[in-house]
Amino acid sequence: MFIAIYVADERSFDRFHTDADRIYRLTSSHERLGRSGTPPIEFAEFFAPDIPDIEAYSRLSHKYNEVMVSAGETDINLDLVMMVDPNFFEFFSFHLIDGLEDQVFNETGRAVITETTSRKLFGDENPIGKEVVIEKGERYVVSGLAADPPGNSTIQYNLLLYKQGHFKNQFAKMHGVRVAITFIKLFGGADETIVIQGIQDARDKPNYARFTTQSNFGLLPLNEERLEANFPRDTFEHNDLAYVRLFTAIGIAVLFLAIINYVNLVTAQSIRKVKEVGLRKVIGARKGQLMLYQLMESGMLTLISFLLAFGLVERLMPLFNQLTQKAIQIELFSFGWLGFGVFCSLLLGVFSGLYPAYFINIVKQLVLMSRFAKSGQTGKGFKRGLVLFQFVATAILIVVLVIMGQQMNYLEEKDLGFDTELVISVPLAKDSSHLYGKLKNEIGTIPGIAEASIAGFSIGGWAMETVMHGPNNDGENDNGERVGGDMYSAIFTDENLIGTLGIEFYWKSSSWQTGGLEERQMMVNYSLAEKLGWLEEPVGRKLYRYNGKVGYEVVGIVNDMFVSSLKKKVDPTVYFPLGDWGTNSLLVKLELGAGPSTLGQMDNTFSQMFDRPFSYELLETQVDRFYAKERGQYRLFQVFSMLALFISLLGLLALTTYTLQQRRKEISIRKVLGASLRGLILMLNRE
Numbered sequence: 001m002f003i004a005i006y007v008a009d010e011r012s013f014d015r016f017h018t019d020a021d022r023i024y025r026l027t028s029s030h031e032r033l034g035r036s037g038t039p040p041i042e043f044a045e046f047f048a049p050d051i052p053d054i055e056a057y058s059r060l061s062h063k064y065n066e067v068m069v070s071a072g073e074t075d076i077n078l079d080l081v082m083m084v085d086p087n088f089f090e091f092f093s094f095h096l097i098d099g100l101e102d103q104v105f106n107e108t109g110r111a112v113i114t115e116t117t118s119r120k121l122f123g124d125e126n127p128i129g130k131e132v133v134i135e136k137g138e139r140y141v142v143s144g145l146a147a148d149p150p151g152n153s154t155i156q157y158n159l160l161l162y163k164q165g166h167f168k169n170q171f172a173k174m175h176g177v178r179v180a181i182t183f184i185k186l187f188g189g190a191d192e193t194i195v196i197q198g199i200q201d202a203r204d205k206p207n208y209a210r211f212t213t214q215s216n217f218g219l220l221p222l223n224e225e226r227l228e229a230n231f232p233r234d235t236f237e238h239n240d241l242a243y244v245r246l247f248t249a250i251g252i253a254v255l256f257l258a259i260i261n262y263v264n265l266v267t268a269q270s271i272r273k274v275k276e277v278g279l280r281k282v283i284g285a286r287k288g289q290l291m292l293y294q295l296m297e298s299g300m301l302t303l304i305s306f307l308l309a310f311g312l313v314e315r316l317m318p319l320f321n322q323l324t325q326k327a328i329q330i331e332l333f334s335f336g337w338l339g340f341g342v343f344c345s346l347l348l349g350v351f352s353g354l355y356p357a358y359f360i361n362i363v364k365q366l367v368l369m370s371r372f373a374k375s376g377q378t379g380k381g382f383k384r385g386l387v388l389f390q391f392v393a394t395a396i397l398i399v400v401l402v403i404m405g406q407q408m409n410y411l412e413e414k415d416l417g418f419d420t421e422l423v424i425s426v427p428l429a430k431d432s433s434h435l436y437g438k439l440k441n442e443i444g445t446i447p448g449i450a451e452a453s454i455a456g457f458s459i460g461g462w463a464m465e466t467v468m469h470g471p472n473n474d475g476e477n478d479n480g481e482r483v484g485g486d487m488y489s490a491i492f493t494d495e496n497l498i499g500t501l502g503i504e505f506y507w508k509s510s511s512w513q514t515g516g517l518e519e520r521q522m523m524v525n526y527s528l529a530e531k532l533g534w535l536e537e538p539v540g541r542k543l544y545r546y547n548g549k550v551g552y553e554v555v556g557i558v559n560d561m562f563v564s565s566l567k568k569k570v571d572p573t574v575y576f577p578l579g580d581w582g583t584n585s586l587l588v589k590l591e592l593g594a595g596p597s598t599l600g601q602m603d604n605t606f607s608q609m610f611d612r613p614f615s616y617e618l619l620e621t622q623v624d625r626f627y628a629k630e631r632g633q634y635r636l637f638q639v640f641s642m643l644a645l646f647i648s649l650l651g652l653l654a655l656t657t658y659t660l661q662q663r664r665k666e667i668s669i670r671k672v673l674g675a676s677l678r679g680l681i682l683m684l685n686r687e
Helices: 002-011 044-050 115-122 192-201 222-228 241-268 270-282 287-324 335-361 372-376 380-413 430-444 497-501 526-532 596-610 619-662 664-672 677-685
Strands: 023-030 034-036 054-062 067-071 074-078 081-084 096-098 110-114 131-134 138-146 159-162 181-186 215-221 423-427 449-455 464-468 485-493 505-508 521-525 542-545 552-558 573-577 585-590
Touching: 002 241, 002 287, 002 619, 023 222, 044 054, 044 181, 044 192, 067 115, 074 115, 110 115, 115 138, 138 159, 181 192, 192 215, 215 222, 222 241, 241 287, 241 335, 241 380, 241 619, 287 335, 287 619, 380 619, 423 619, 430 449, 430 585, 430 596, 449 485, 449 497, 464 573, 497 585, 505 526, 521 526, 526 552, 526 573, 552 573, 619 664, 619 677, 664 677
Parallel strands: 081 159, 110 138, 485 573, 521 552
Antiparallel strands: 023 034, 023 181, 023 215, 054 081, 054 181, 067 074, 067 131, 096 138, 110 159, 131 138, 423 585, 449 585, 464 485, 464 542, 505 552, 521 573, 542 552
């Protein structure tokens, strides 16, 4: 039942939307950059008008990390804040408590707030018409109150904002392409291949066409978003379809083991059953009646089992939700649950009672007098085969359990290439970059602080930088020839990052000893140096930023840092000198024994300098978040595997009981003839 609940919940994601079967996410695949779910921010405007099968499109753009949201005297740090198109609530089926779907975003500067966020900002007051301020600058008027998104929704949000013109690129000024999540709704009966071809044909329309023409676009059904997105980076939380299939297989295996057990336990009672059935036949019972009797018995047992299981599941659901990071609630008297229980009870009762019903019907009436021994041997090979199947299935589960255990140990013990112990990350506001240096210096004087660094470093790092292999102008050299380049992960750092995180060097230039990067110096990680073939001769290497005429000299190669899940490869990474752009966190290494007073002084210093709430998180906690889901799934797998083992042992007990019943006379004769207890035990346990 637990496994069925888990699988059903995973399969139910996003299906509550009225038009879920007609909604698709626009994806792209690039030869160098890989697969992505964030196409250029307004690319849909170039192809949608020319494709008749497209009914509508809607875009989402996350404000990454936490943002400060103010309402009156209340300031909070809030995540899951998104910019949306005005048709958001018409396009999707999220529930609005107050407001109309087609009017909440009918003017620029409007906001829709969830119930939970409303309570944080406004308490019990009605939020409609009140003003919220984002990062001390952008002002929005609350025009709608929405229910919190369902737990089985891929799209999760706390605050939705609409600003006219947000979904526009300014390529001529920025020489870069902004991206957004784009959903497309097709008319019923539309041909996906025709739509995809229409999107492909529009790749050369934007003024940044050199980026889109190198990509192949596709459509991912919304119903498959949860389990089959598989993007290297995404703002949505996903699960792995392999886990759902694995748990489905476990559920079926455990169910079959239980059915086999029931069959063996019933047939193990063959002495009592055979005599009883033989007597019933003597007094006139027909085969149909005997089969119905046996099927009713097995049906009642499975019904009682369901009721007991239902009670256990209802009591243990909080623990189950904690392990799986879900919020599933069971409606005790819903038709779905009751119907599910009755149907499963009848189905399993019939299925598990078929062989015992057949077994008792082959008994002849005269078995009471002369043929019990022969009849008692009926199906012996079949029952052995069932027990063999039980142990093969259990052995497979145990092998998988051991492998998963080794993988979990690897995830927890693998050296990440940097220190996480006693290191905290404090998110920084983008509007106060001129105070970063002062903040670091003042924080560094607090007792209990070992070292502090300002950097563009974050667990799960998202910053990307276009890096060229030669001087260029819009990707071309002075002769108008294309200059090769790639998008790499980028970290912008001061001189203290190496010491704060305990990063080790693979190679360091003999002429560079300061630890801080000068204006035209950079570092790369081992993976990038290996990709470029620089490991043997790194001296004098240079890379160029986009539109850069003067290169950055590589003065160090640092060992790889696993800033994302260990299930992914390390991204080639470049380290540039600290600048205003890309800097997002203060990293602080605490001394052993540092307590609440140290954090309190940090809070005071930060709040006074920035006039915003202070928040922090241990790097260990951020890393653990990568594997929280896997850790819970592994524990569930342990429980189910031990259950399967226990059921298999019951099956062995059933076969042993059955064998002993058939050999009681033989054992008595052997004892009379002088057989030792040891010899009898060895004989009975050999099989």
